[in-house]
Amino acid sequence: MSIFLEKGSQTAMEEDRMIVQKPLSELIAEELRQRIWNKQVQFGERLLETELAEMFDVSRSTIREALKILEQEQLVISKARKGTYVTEFTDEDLAEIIELRTLMEAHAFQDALPELGREHFAKLSEILDEMKTAAGKGKWGDLFDLDMKLHGYIVNQSGNSRIIRIYESIQVQIRAYLVHLDQYYSSPHSFYAEHRELVDALKTKDPQKVNRSVRDHISYVEEKLLQTKQKQ
Known part of the structure; x- marks a missing residue:
């Protein structure tokens, strides 16, 4: 079962209300950040660009921008040829x-x-x-x-x-x-x-x-x- 909400879900984005305030990539990063903090996404879990893009109904480039924001915050880590994972703090x-x-x-x-x-x-x-x-x-x-x-x-x-x-x-x-x-x-x-x-x-x-x-x-x-x- 997917860890993400279905497209169109109010709690997923509320895009009509929020889109004018921040770039879409920032909104997605914010949503993912909250999901990690609320334990809906686990530490060490892999984040799939294709699944995220389908979930939020955006391009993979937008997802990559969102993940880059989280990577700069050290909340996710990108592993060469393996993908992007939620950081496991040592x-x-x-x-x-x-x-x-x-x-x-x-x-x-x-x-x-x-x-x-x-x-x-x-x-x-x-x-x-x-x-x-x-x-x-x-x-x-x-x-x-x-x-x-x-x-x-x-x-x-x-x-x-x-x-x-x-x-x-x-x-x-x-x-x-x-x-x-x-x-x-x-x-x-x-x-x-x-x-x-x-x-x-x-x-x-x-x-x-x-x-x-x-x-x-x-x-x-x-x-x-x-x-x-x-x-x-």
């Missing part, structure tokens, strides 16, 4: 992503502290409310998207343009490894509660407490992920 890949994320966010969150005012905390509260709703419905995919939204929002308040650009460049990879984390939380509510505690730490405006909270938040579950993978 233990080393995950360790590097965790280390980089920890270093960048710990620094950016502390830089953001003097800039965070009432309106910023109001926005963070809105995101937390969305997370609480998603947790109540058990929607892990939405929770992981909101995780990226919350962390990215704080990083953007740091004022460090280089950190912001680098962080944006690795967000796709960060979101990809979040896919694995649902099995390490006792419930969606515990995932939400951890983010609420992170925002509470920010409200104290204590740099040391924020630094400790960020590092604990990022490292704990991710380290469990690596330890589990190493035992497999």
Whole structure:
């Protein structure tokens, strides 16, 4: 059975509404990205140009452009004479992503502290409310998207343009490894509660407490992920 929706499916593209906003190749890349993040397409799975072209009713050249976008994000890999596959992140890949994320966010969150005012905390509260709703419905995919939204929002308040650009460049990879984390939380509510505690730490405006909270938040579950993978 094909992993892709049939032509004309509303969830596949909603082309009539979206085509004016982005090139078709970007829309297809976005759809495939979401399918990987939602586990509809598995890590290591082969992506066939002919199947994708038929599914989306576009040329193979458009599909190649879409796959090139995902390849630049390191979400897929092209193997000579073998085809294109969804990237399987190694233990080393995950360790590097965790280390980089920890270093960048710990620094950016502390830089953001003097800039965070009432309106910023109001926005963070809105995101937390969305997370609480998603947790109540058990929607892990939405929770992981909101995780990226919350962390990215704080990083953007740091004022460090280089950190912001680098962080944006690795967000796709960060979101990809979040896919694995649902099995390490006792419930969606515990995932939400951890983010609420992170925002509470920010409200104290204590740099040391924020630094400790960020590092604990990022490292704990991710380290469990690596330890589990190493035992497999």
